[in-house]
Amino acid sequence: MAGQSDPHISLFSAEEVEFMAEDELIEIVPNMRMDPLNFICGDFGPFLPQIATPVPLWLAVALKKRGKCAIRPPLWMSVEKLTQVLEGERDSQGAFQALPFHYVEISRLLFDHARDDIPDMYMVRSLIEDIRDVRVHKVETSLEKFSGTSAVKIPNLSAMEVNIIRPFVGRALQAFYKHDNPEKIPDVDRASSGQTRVANNEPRRPLRR
Amino acid sequence: MASGAGEWSTAQMDDYETLISTTDVELLKRAWRNEKAAPEILPFEEALVKRAKEQIQLMEETVDEFAESGHDPLIASLYQMDLDRAQFLLRSYLRVRLQKIEKFMFYIWKSDAYRHRLSTEEEKFGERCIRDIGKHLEETVLSKLPDNYQSLLKQSIISEEDDMVPEPQLDTFVVAKCQRATRPLFLDGSRQSAGFDNRDDHFQMVPGDLCILRYRPFQEELMSGNISLV
Amino acid sequence: MHGRKAYELVKEFASGEKGHLKIFNNELFERVIEECNEHHNALQSLIRKMQEEGLEVLTARTADHYGALIHHLSLIRNKRCLMAYVYNRADIIRDLAWKVGLLHELPREIQEKFSDSEEQYFKDHSKSLKSYMSQLSLNVNVDMVPPKDPYIKVRVLEDLGSGIILSDKSANFARHSMHFLKRTDAEQYIARGLMEELTS
Numbered sequence: 360m361a362g363q364s365d366p367h368i369s370l371f372s373a374e375e376v377e378f379m380a381e382d383e384l385i386e387i388v389p390n391m392r393m394d395p396l397n398f399i400c401g402d403f404g405p406f407l408p409q410i411a412t413p414v415p416l417w418l419a420v421a422l423k424k425r426g427k428c429a430i431r432p433p434l435w436m437s438v439e440k441l442t443q444v445l446e447g448e449r450d451s452q453g454a455f456q457a458l459p460f461h462y463v464e465i466s467r468l469l470f471d472h473a474r475d476d477i478p479d480m481y482m483v484r485s486l487i488e489d490i491r492d493v494r495v496h497k498v499e500t501s502l503e504k505f506s507g508t509s510a511v512k513i514p515n516l517s518a519m520e521v522n523i524i525r526p527f528v529g530r531a532l533q534a535f536y537k538h539d540n541p542e543k544i545p546d547v548d549r550a551s552s553g554q555t556r557v558a559n560n561e562p563r564r565p566l567r568r
Numbered sequence: 569m570a571s572g573a574g575e576w577s578t579a580q581m582d583d584y585e586t587l588i589s590t591t592d593v594e595l596l597k598r599a600w601r602n603e604k605a606a607p608e609i610l611p612f613e614e615a616l617v618k619r620a621k622e623q624i625q626l627m628e629e630t631v632d633e634f635a636e637s638g639h640d641p642l643i644a645s646l647y648q649m650d651l652d653r654a655q656f657l658l659r660s661y662l663r664v665r666l667q668k669i670e671k672f673m674f675y676i677w678k679s680d681a682y683r684h685r686l687s688t689e690e691e692k693f694g695e696r697c698i699r700d701i702g703k704h705l706e707e708t709v710l711s712k713l714p715d716n717y718q719s720l721l722k723q724s725i726i727s728e729e730d731d732m733v734p735e736p737q738l739d740t741f742v743v744a745k746c747q748r749a750t751r752p753l754f755l756d757g758s759r760q761s762a763g764f765d766n767r768d769d770h771f772q773m774v775p776g777d778l779c780i781l782r783y784r785p786f787q788e789e790l791m792s793g794n795i796s797l798v
Numbered sequence: 799m800h801g802r803k804a805y806e807l808v809k810e811f812a813s814g815e816k817g818h819l820k821i822f823n824n825e826l827f828e829r830v831i832e833e834c835n836e837h838h839n840a841l842q843s844l845i846r847k848m849q850e851e852g853l854e855v856l857t858a859r860t861a862d863h864y865g866a867l868i869h870h871l872s873l874i875r876n877k878r879c880l881m882a883y884v885y886n887r888a889d890i891i892r893d894l895a896w897k898v899g900l901l902h903e904l905p906r907e908i909q910e911k912f913s914d915s916e917e918q919y920f921k922d923h924s925k926s927l928k929s930y931m932s933q934l935s936l937n938v939n940v941d942m943v944p945p946k947d948p949y950i951k952v953r954v955l956e957d958l959g960s961g962i963i964l965s966d967k968s969a970n971f972a973r974h975s976m977h978f979l980k981r982t983d984a985e986q987y988i989a990r991g992l993m994e995e996l997t998s
Contacts (some may be wrong), residue, residue, distance in 0.1 A: 371604065378656070378944035379597070393643070398650040399623045400593040421649060421947055423979065425642060460778075460798075471997060509755040509782040510771050514742075516778055521743050521798060528780060529741040534740060536782060621936070652945035659941045666930070666938065670892055689933045696926035701888060704919040712831045714838040714873070723874045723960055732881065741905045 370525065376518050380464030381417035387428040416465065420472045430473040435459065436466060438479050440484040448493045453501060455494060455515035463491060463519040491519075498524050509536065575706045592619050593654055598796050600661040605743070605797035607783055608736040608789065609676060613661075613754045620658050627651045661775045673701070674721060674733045738784040744795040746773035755785055800837075800872040804879035808871040812885055819890055822913040827880070833900045834876050841869040891916055895924040896939055950981050959994060 371379075382400070388411050395404035396418075403414045411431060422428040433438060447456040459465060466487050471488075474480050478484075498520055511532075539555060582674050599613045631651055634644035669676065669686070676682040686694060702720060710718045717723070723729040735742075752770040773779060773795065789795045807826050814820050820933040844866040848855050855863070891912070898904060909917065931937055958971035971977065976996065987993040 371601075371944070374944045377944065378653075379601075382594075382597070396643070396646060396650075398647070399591075399620075399627055399654045400650055401591050417649065417947075418646065421646060423948070424951060427642070510753075511780045511784055512773075513778050513780055518798065523780075525743060532703070532741045532780065532782070533737075533739065606894060648948060649945070652948070656941045656945050659936070659938050660804075662934075663938045666927075689930055692933065693926060693930040696929065697923070700919060700922040700926060701885075702924070704888060704915050705881065707886050707915045708913065709831075709877070713834055713877060717834070717838075717873060717877055723877065724870070732878075785884070 371509060371522060371548050375470070377464050380461035380518070382415050382419075383459065383461055383465060384413045385416050385419050385433060385465075386411045386413050386431040387422060388431060389422070389428045391427050393427075416468060420468060423473050423476075430469065432469060432473075432474045432483075433459070433465070434476045436461070436469070436477065436483055436487075438486065440525070441490065444492050445486055445493065446518060448490055448497070452497065453505075456490075457515050458490075458517060460518050462487070462517055482568045485549075492532070494520060495523060591663060593657065596620050596654070596657045600657055600664070602790065602797045603661060603664045603668075607738055607740045607742075608614060609665060609672065609682065609685055611685045611791065612665070612690065614687060617658065617661075617687075620654065624651065624654050624658065627654070643740045657720060662746075666693060667740045670697055672734060672736055673697045674730075675735050678730065678733070738787070740783050741780055742783050742786075742797050743769060744773075744779050744781050744786065744790070745798050746777040746779070746795050747776050749774050750789050753785060753789075755782075800868070801875045801879070804876045806858055807883050808879045811886055817890060817893065819887060819908070819911040821911045822887070822916065824913065827883070830876050834880075836874050837869040837873040837876070841866050841873070844869070887916065888919060891920050892923050895920055895927060908930060946981070948981055949978055950984055952977055952979055952984050952993040953987070953996055954993050956992050958987075 361382055388409060389406040390408055391406065393404060393406040395402055395406075400415065403418065404412060406412060406428075407514060412466070419428070419430050444456045444458060466484070469477060470480065470484055477483055492516075498516070516524075595616055596613075599616060603610055627647065630649065631644065631647050633639075634647065634757075669690060676694060677698060678684070683691060683694075705720060710720060716725045719725065719727075719732075720734050723731050750773045751773045754770050773789075778798075786795060790797065803826060807823065807830055810820065810823060810826070830902045844862045846854050848858060848860070848866075853860060853862075855866070894904065894908065894990050901911075904920065914921065927939070931939070954973055954975050954977070957973040960970040962971055964979060969975075969977060984993055984995070988995060
């Protein structure tokens with residue numbers, strides 16, 4: 360749990376990223392009547408047949424599973440929009456198209472639980488997979504821009520992408536920083552593990568750990 | 569996210585964030601993310617935790633009443649889910665902090681500023697942690713070493729500083745989202761550039777910006793709530 | 799070679815499966831402790847020798863000075879390795895305290911890996927955690943992963959009839975019928991192959 364070599368203490372698991380995505384609002388169209396829900400996380404409803412209303416995604420999925428509503432897929436989840444986004448991703452090497460921070464998790468939850476509510480579901484799914492692939496590849500190739508800085512803006516990067524690059528970029532930037540400022544961090548590895556580090560002159564493999 | 573009407577945009581996203589950031593669950597989630605992502609222990613969110621505990625307790629009572637009164641099981645299950653989510657956040661937040669105390673107890677105990685970041689219960693826990701591990705290390709290693717080498721915190725009596733204490737790496741890089749515009753920040757004088765799109769000698773974030781940052785220069789921005797970690 | 803035993807000790811820990819303890823290597827551990835004392839004896843006799851020769855121990859740049867320094871550094875290196883070994887094992891022990899220490903005794907096959915002091919440390923740390931939680935009146939060792947919908951959709955695979963009463967409902971669980979059940983109620987039937995979970 361508190362393992363020195365355990366990077367998970369400051370990272371988010373896939374389940375935790377999904378948990379955060381489940382708080383994003385989405386519109387549902389109820390097929391029943393229900394009083395407003397006064398939750399700790401906010402007030403939602405009232406729910407009336409055929410009247411669209413925004414709720415957190417977890418609630419939308421719960422109601423959908425219980426057969427109480429249809430979910431309206433967000434506008435960006437249309438074949439037309441996603442085709443534009445994919446083209447945009449392919450055309451620009453350095454920049455990322457605007458998509459919700461949790462687009463990967465939102466779309467996966469909807470594919471799992473509301474497939475009958477998504478027009479052209481198979482097309483939509485394959486477009487999102489393509490976009491994801493292009494973006495992840497782009498993330499990897501844009502790392503070289505990161506050298507020698509204390510701060511880099513990463514506009515439009517999504518939660519999943521952030522999670523993929525975090526361990527690597529964090530460490531790479533730290534290495535660059537250490538290289539540029541030897542006087543500031545005499546020995547990052549040693550500072551990090553203090554008591555547990557064996558000796559100062561052991562060969563190190565900083566990328567393994 | 570406004571998904572039903574209009575196009576998704578950054579502006580709408582911001583509106584939405586201001587709208588929901590008023591709930592304690594949203595604040596707790598932010599505190600949880602910050603605590604998980606920051607290398608050091610952050611000040612304890614005392615008032616927020618107190619409010620969250622009260623709301624959770626009220627909701628527990630409501631859910632129990634539903635169960636007893638044979639209320640619509642659909643509605644009862646939805647309230648239960650809301651309760652489960654808030655409880656997970658609260659427990660996970662407290663848990664991450666305890667894990668940091670376990671990891672950096674000796675470091676935290678060296679400075680009052682750090683100790684003041686702990687709740688009363690956390691401080692007691694930390695004291696016990698130090699006592700427990702101190703006893704264990706003393707018994708297993710230190711008491712068996714020559715006199716001048718028995719310190720828990722120093723390699724030997726000639727060490728001037730505590731050179732055996734694990735410290736948080738404040739120069740680690742974190743991912744941050746801007747909540748309110750930050751003040752322009754000079755990063756380590758002239759040599760540090762601010763980013764590939766902004767080669768000025770100062771760096772500023774505006775709401776909605778997502779950045780990878782070195783933690784140390786942005787500590788204050790995090791504490792003041794101008795940025796949050798993701 | 800100086801420090802080799804200590805290196806072996808740490809290496810043995812590092813080569814283990816992550817999060818799992820091997821048996822506390824008392825023999826090697828005590829050997830390193832012994833080495834520390836040998837270094838200390840050698841260090842002291844060199845210092846005595848220099849003093850007898852009328853040399854200033856800290857400033858005289860003689861062979862004996864550097865000899866003493868090497869013994870000192872070797873001793874420190876050994877100490878760091880010993881501490882690393884115990885401290886990293888203590889990390890895993892704390893992890894165990896979180897996971898099982900609050901509920902029940904450790905299984906014997908794990909306890910056998912502990913040294914006596916480690917066994918005590920495990921108990922002490924479990925108590926410290928318990929004490930924190932009782933002060934707060936809140937368990938923090940549950941809800942380790944984000945919650946899921948407590949209800950799931952299942953299909954009955956074998957005719958179970960209406961004899962089953964679950965925590966919040968009873969129904970006729972005929973073969974192929976579909977139900978919306980509490981996950982905790984359904985799990986035992988899913989495990990026995992009598993029901994299956996349906997997604998979407």
